[in-house]
Amino acid sequence: MVDELVRQGVRHVVVCPGSRSAPFAYAVQAAERAGRLTMHVRVDERSAAFLGLGLAKLTRVPAVVVTTSGTAVANLHPAVLEAHHGVVPLLVLSADRPVELRRTGANQTTVQPGMFGDAARAEFDVEAPTSDDLVGAEAGSWRAVVGSAVAASRGVGSEPGPVHLNVQLREPLVPDADEAGPADTVGKAGTLGGAESLGQQGGSRPSAFPAATGAGDGVQQLDEFDPTIERTLVVVGDLPEPGQFEQAVAWASAHGWPAVAEPFGDHPRPGVIPGGPLVLSDPGWLDAHAPDRVVTVGRLTLSRPVSALLRRPGVIVEAVAAHQWIVNRPKEIRTHPASLLDQRPRRPRDTSWADEWRTVGHRVAAALAEQPPAWPTGTAVAATVLGALPDNAVLFLGSSNGVRDVDYLAGGRTRPLTVVANRGLAGIDGCVSTAAGIALAGDGPAYALMGDLTFLHDANGLLVGPLEHQPDLTIVVVNDDGGGIFTTLEPGAPELAEDFERVFGTPTGTDLAALCAAHHVRHVLAESPDQLTTAVTEQPHGLTVVEVPVDRSTHRTERDRLRAVATKALRQ
Template sequence: MNPSTALARVLVDELVRGGVRDVVLAPGSRSAPLAYAVQQAERAGRLRLHVRVDERTAGFLALGLAKGSGLPVPVITTSGTAVANLHPAVLEAHHTGVPLVVLSADRPHELRGTGANQTTTQPGIFGSAVRWSADLPAPESVESVGAFHRSTVCRALAAALDLLGSGGAASHRGPAHLNVSFRDPLTPDLLRHSDTPGPDSGSSATPGRAGSDVHEGRADGLPWVMPPAPSMAMSWGGVEHVPRTLVVLGDLGSVIPSQQVLDWARRHGYPVVAEPFGDHDREGTAPHGPLLLTAQDWLASHRPDRVLVAGRVTLSRAVAALLRTAGVRVEVCTTSADWPDPGHVVHAVHPISALLDSNDAMADDAWAASWRDAGSTVAQAVSASTAEWGTGLAVGSLVGESLPEGARLFVGSSNPVRDLDLGMAPRGARLSVVANRGLAGIDGCLSTAIGLALTTDAPSYAWVGDLTFLHDANALAIGPDEPHPDLTILVTNDGGGGIFRTLEHGAPERSADFGRIFGTPTGTDFEALCRAHGIRHVLARTREEAAAALSAAPEGITVVEVPVDPESHREAHAELRRVAREALAISG
């Protein structure tokens, strides 16, 4: 089987699994893989195919089918003006909330802008008229057709149906656009009489989740990802009872208080591993949870059957590895149809309200207790081996100890947020942690922190690295007639891009290339910069000096600069992981 045929069959198979029953086709050469796939599906009795020679007519036919059935209806076109001819139907679907799905074939991306025949820039062609869009590159091999493609189809259907919206007449249903590039050959391989066509004919299977083959799809016949779909013909899963459930709490933003999720997990006895974001009580989570997950031997014998992810998880590679573990069912609770699933491993998606309203049964008590005991063991071991001052982890520990009850902390991307995640010990005092994790950039962090401080009476703090500070230093240029916040800004100065020292680029064997293109030292005088803006600057070289500066109530803008050894990041994190593993091994 060639890559284009494999991709087309997987996409059509997943559309059918997602509830599609009618497909409209306007013939063309570049869309041939999809044409063969939908014809094969019709012959198997899986869908009803409608062929039209005019794309404008095809678009409105699909619109009518979707209006009448309430189900998503894909319309397939070839590349070029064929796609543009669907725009009137897409606009109608946009303004009337009809789940029309445009499945446009495209030439390989390297032909765009070259004058190649029947080639234009198709992604974004419908502008804001579509609820969701994706641009799928042409696969280079059969093996490269995988879970990404199936989960992308699920996203398109969820957006078109507004599955996580209100579900009523005023819901945000509408058109979605899936642009798919195909390379030659565009026709299926000719089969011998003894061959039986199927989704994976002549191909080697690409590994998927346990019990599922990516080319065949889920063994139970359901979609690759199961969002709630009350209006669709099939029955979808809810928040079921799984006694050995681990809750992973990520960034929920400002839609739902993270404390509500923590309270739900506590009522049912589920252990919680949490990123540092949110307003929840840190005593209700596994201390140093990401460290616990790095202890592979312990984790292998205490593996959850289900991981329930609430919010976006963006920090820990250990959490990402757990979600990819074979045999672990992953479900996501989210506040929008754009659910987080970078590893394409999610089995089911629930509105966050479904989680909070569910009457799930209690956890496996002995298993849950083993997670709580392990968290205490790791916390004691980390406390006994305090990180040396001059490391980001030591600063993270100090921040957790020093900030007052009810404080609001904005934490920048790169090392500070990770040092807070790993280094902050359990604390009973409430602490609200906010970050820009949408794209996790270092731009605009000081301006964000100032804006947050101007909207609350809570003691306000920010913790950023030196490059993040410099990137938005103009935020300190506040005119005399403007509102001024009370904000203490902690800057850990490691002389450049310290985050890269914890990654593969910072390996000792790559040191010759590191400084110029990753370390990027600036040598900026932070005291002079603050003086230019009339901002108070405190240089805290010792732990005691930093503790005193952070313990003082914020008044105006104060910048507290803490020098950090740039060579310490990699070894400090490795040592922390070693301490956790050894403590758990000793405790059994």
């Protein structure tokens, strides 16, 4: 099976220690020794799964996560859900007890098939071998299962995403001293078969993902795009495949339509209106310049002004379903296949409306440059990081305040940068490990920006043993000692202050320097813009955590100030 994973193009395998999964650990280690793949060992299954997610996120090559049986498999569920919603190829390979031990109370035995529900694109329950040596048809059948699993994860016939390959194993679980590893088995165990070769392996369960995102109440599926609605605004969200963002923006520009975009993807982006969320935040200006139609491309998760725009009475909402995403809103939606991005444009007769959108966007950007965020605030930290990142860096954004700060400010970036985040479900779990996976799989300088709770939620992402490949990753942690994002939302309203601190503020008082020291991770305290710039400008080498203390009471007032600056610029 490991040999077939390599033959199918897999290059990274994350192994979690365990007894039942020991055969796979030996096989993966032998494959790494032969130079056929890279193995990463992690002791925390949740972090391991997010590491695999990060390894696959930009490469678009399925990464494999190997676990033993029982709760180990359940700990993968958060990453599997993120991979499902974020369209990331991820292959979960779980070892299991033989089927006759299910529902008997046997140690570390539960019903693992079906554990991930509809989040899995496909599922395979592979029965234990019938003999000590897999030969002939049985070996070919196992290869066929692996081929089908990798194909399903890549999105052949469906969407890229997570696949569950559950393998029952019987004792003995360790090899004989003279047993050959997978480096010696290429071509000896039969040829790759098709899905019809699964036989007694239990088959696959096709994902419900396409049905879940297909036609439903309030959704019209159209094969044609009406180019005569001239006042059209294009809104671009998170897109999984390389080049999709540039394609969407180029398509909008070819039609002569203004585009606003979430910060994910490549920068700089001259075809996008800078400060888009701030432009949309002014109801008065928007009332006078509202589009007749909004075309969404990708997954939109960040901006409340964008959500309000899509619910605006009288606005037609159309979704270009790149990777079958639609915008689920309580109004009629027209959806289109991604192929419509190749449609020949019809330029609008009157460009004055679109030109005004672009003009005010640049005016807002100029106003923000003249009145930059005040230090020390989270927005100022984001601005400093964006300004200091080297060319061709990759910046992973945790699901914290920082991603929204970057959403406000990223339009000013003029040097090459790729921005990435887990926006499938936008959880705070696994962010350190995802960023580490991106760093290990990439070839450019890698950084992450996140809040302290997001960082602490995946503190085990720092747990990288001395025998492991070390990610070259600099993590900037905005430490406001708690849930700073809630200060900008409804619970953070001044009139609710009495009930805020314990259940929303959630201060921890954690000593981040001591935590890093426990893991032998370099820690840098940056208390000024110059210190932060120096830390970010330095080429990442190994894991480095840059802690920036911030008073969380400044978040709400600074956001209000930015909106006021934008409103003044819009109404000039």
